[in-house]
Amino acid sequence: MKNLWDDFPALSRKINGNRLVYLDNAATTLKPKSVIENISHFYLNNFANVHRAVHTLSSESTLKLEEAREILASFLNANGEEIIFTSGTTMSINMIVESFIRSGFIKEGDNVLITAIEHHANFVPWVRLSKFFGFSVHFIKPTGRFGTIEEKDLLKFKEFNPKIVSVTAHSNVTGQVIDIEQLRKIFPNSILIVDAAQLMPHEKIDVKSLDIDFLAFSAHKMLGPSGVGILYAKKEHLENMEPFLYGGEMIDKVSFDNVTFNELPYKFEAGTPNIAGIIGFGEAIKYLETLGFDNIKNHICSLTTYALKKLSEIKGLEIYGPMDERHQGIISFNLEGVHPHDLAHLLDEKFGVAVRSGHHCAQPLMSILKQESNLKVFPYGTCRASFYIYNNNEDIDILVKGIKSIKEWFNV
Ligand SMILES: Cc1ncc(COP(=O)(O)O)c(C=O)c1O
Structure with a gap:
């Protein structure tokens, strides 16, 4: 390099x-000039709210935000409608769990499998909400050297066939990278959720070839600004899921007794997003792709x-x-x-x-x-x-x- x-x-x-x-760097990375200047240029020249107005500044803002979505979509080998902008990995995972509960994707009696080495972002939402909604959370315990998850630790749960498997792709403590391809082979029928907050900064993930159902990561750990992240989800899931946040932009029609939702991905993007942050994230990906x-x-x-x-x-x-x-x-x-x-x-x-x-x-x-x-x-x-x-x-x-x-x- x-x-x-x-x-x-x-x-x-x-x-x-x-x-x-x-x-x-596992907490957050430094920012390159190109990202800082891109954000600064946007604030100085184009900043307006997105998707709502017909004036020039708003159209420019919208165009830039949607360009960033396309950069992220092509980066993951996904479609733009499967890329939801969030405030970060924590928000993305909380959105999944909440939306699952509201949509009846998880209910009393269901089994969720996570590991014992998870960051709290992929631990607390499952464990806490299981107490209120009656599903069970099981833990893959590491038997290898100092917190290392071995293949046998995963295989132990193969016959268990959990409904949901939610796992970090790279431990933020032990630095262990978990083989997602192997995980998918062991759990072919489970909904696979990957916390890629640590892996994404140094490894490209093709969500289609790895057959990942949901993927979460943060911009600030890969040269981008804080307060921006991604929730990737397969379109078939998003179509059937109840949104976590309600409000402006995510609706189609609102009357006194009914609400219908906007098309994907906007159904899951209520409120004004972190516009400059998202645009900066796109620039960060461009920088990394050049390397x-x-x-x-x-x-x-x-x-x-x-x-x-x-x-x-x-x-x-x-x-x-x-x-x-x-x-x-x-x-x-x-x-x-x-x-x-x-x-x-x-x-x-x-x-x-x-x-x-x-x-x-x-x-x-x-x-x-x-x-x-x-x-x-x-x-x-x-x-x-x-x-x-x-x-x-x-x-x-x-x-x-x-x-x-x-x-x-x-x-x-
Ligand atoms: C593995 C992992 N998951 C989730 C998170 C949470 O990321 P954020 O604080 O950007 O939401 C982190 C942050 O350190 C992490 O290392």
Whole structure:
């Protein structure tokens, strides 16, 4: 991957006198100039509400928003009417669950299968709403190394034939990539929902060839603005589903005693959308497509292999997840005797390295890591370094040097 630093203004920042080493990409990525300038140009020249007015500015806004939808549709190999703009992955998954309940897609007695390594966005809606609506949620528990889901863990549920299988394609904690093709083979008759918040930034997903029913992801984790995401859904589902949000734009006819809905995808897009954000998202996809997703994936895998090797050499550092090619882009670890918040704070203050610390919105997984941990005290959290297109091996060297120095200061 060529050096992209000139495209990312934030990378010229100094953090306490050090160059910024940004390794918190799983939380959100930096934004390239092209995306920032595109959004700024839109606000300066075209901004008006979409779909509602006949004047020039509104037509321009609408055209740009619909262009972004087409970019996203072709990116996923879907149709425009299957692309719903949401505020992000969390909103997309909540929309699915709520709409399923309202449409009778899930009801008392039905079985939903998720994994124990999910981000709360794909955990809490199922678990919480199952309490009110009587369906059951079952968990694929990882039996592999530190939270790694093995094939046998999936196969255990094959005969169970759950109505819905909702799974992350890439753990935001262990960095494990889950093979969606294999998942579909194991559960051919289930409604397959994929949380692609972490995979999408570095791997192209063809929703048709993988036969995915629903797919959710966020713009801000792949160079786009925050507050924008995608819910992809097969048209046949959307046609039969009750919308989650009611209001303007999503209706066809409204009378005192009846409401009919707009055509797809507008039926699921009530209210004024994040117009500039959506347009910026389209620009982000264009930027990534120019780099090429094969190149992006190779770059992320090569950084991960290098980082796993270098980090494993640090005595007292416990690394989570698989230690093979399933581990991509995200590495969680703990240093014996140093709380992850302290480690993250010192890496920032002394070395300019931005990493994330905490439970990463995956508390059930934290309790699984605790069981296998060899640390004297497991802190119910980890430090997490995550890589993207502008990172290089030197960033990893600085991270490793930082951890080694902190280890010496703490005398652990
Ligand atoms: C796997 C996964 N799913 C869902 C989310 C939620 O994404 P958002 O906060 O953009 O809605 C995240 C965010 O970190 C994530 O890592």
